Structures are given as structure tokens and as C-alpha cells.
Amino acid sequence: MTQPIPLLDGPFWPYLALLLFAFLPTEIWRWLAVAFARRINADSPALEWVRAVATALLAGVVAKLIIAPPGALAALPLALRVGALAAALAIVLFDRRRVFLAVLVGEAVLIGGGWMLSQAA
Template sequence: MSALEGWWAYVFIAIAGWLATDIWRWLGVLAGNRLREDSEALNWVRAVATALVAAVIAKLVLYPTGVLEQSPLWLRFGSVVAGATAFFVARQRPAVGIATAIAVLAVGLYALGF
């Protein structure tokens, strides 16, 4: 058996994945150029995107997997609160909020002996 025998499956996955997502990107670019920044459609998109991010964060805090699962709930919740506070104190800079949350979680895990 050759190492390249199943290469066509990878090509198919790459092409199918590209076709399934790229058309929506192009349609988004075309539609986005026609939307006003204060339009109701764009406000709805922002609300949905914000809700999705909030849901992912809530899932990570309440139902973690992997190494994060070993950390106590109060530490995960505290790191989110610290990160959100730093985000707003730093004039809504996402990098500051994310770095603060990670640092609080890392220091907490180190202090607990993980």
C-alpha cells in the first residue's frame, strides 16, 4: 500500500469544506457592503454574535472539559469576572480582558497545586 493511496479523500474534504464555507463568506462581503452600520440587520447580526460568544464562555465555565474540568467553579467564574472587569477598565480592549482571565486562572491553578 502506498502512502498516497487515500489522498483523494483529503482533496475531497478540502474542496467540499471550501465550497461549503467560502460561498457564504463571499455573500457576506457582498451583503455587508450594502448595509449601513446602524441598520437593523447589522444590529441583529451583532446581537447573535455576542450571544454565541456568551454561550461559549458559559459552557466553558459551567461544563468544562479537559484540564479545565479539574479547576473549581469559583476559580473559573472569578477569572471571567476579573477578565470582564479588566476589559472595561482598559477601554474595551479584548486582549487585556482575555490575558487577565487567563492570568487569574493560571495563578489560581498554581496556588491550588494543579
């Protein structure tokens, strides 16, 4: 029988696993991106493609959260989830620099709507 490795068998093994399997693999790509980003023109087709892919991924995640939400968000009606998105989108369309405010307003609509629905029941 193989003897356990004390470092991996103690209370700190989840932190070590997080460091080895989550932080380090992504951190390498971040450092490489910083090294290579200096040579890429901001208006280059490659960077436009990266922006388009990032935007599409974000739109997909938001759509999934609205259409098929996990956990407690699934208890809220679809109309409320779409309304929160519409409120946040209205702020972003009004002023693109206020993304944080848009997120806060979207959350406030979800929380307030959920609270109002719970009071009505």
C-alpha cells in the same frame, strides 16, 4: 470491489477533507458577506440583530465553558473559573479596546490559580 482513489487514500487525505468540508463551505459565506456588506447600513436593524445573535452565541459558549467545562478545565474549581471571567470582564468594562489584554488576564488567572492549587496539594 471499488478501487481506492489514490488522492484520497494517501497521506494527504485529511488535508483534502479539511479543505472540502471545513474551509470551502465557510469561505463561500465569507465572500458573500463581503459582497453584500457594502450595501448594508452599519446602523440597520438587520445588522443590530446579527450583532445580538453573535453576542448571545459567544455568551452561551463562555457560560458553557464555565459551568460545564471540558478536559483539564474541569479540574479547576468553579470559583476560579468565575474569578478569571470576572478579571477579564473588569478589564473590558474599564476599556473596551483592550479585549486582547482581557483574554490574557483571564488566562493568567486560570493558569496561576491552577498552579497555586497544584502547589497547595
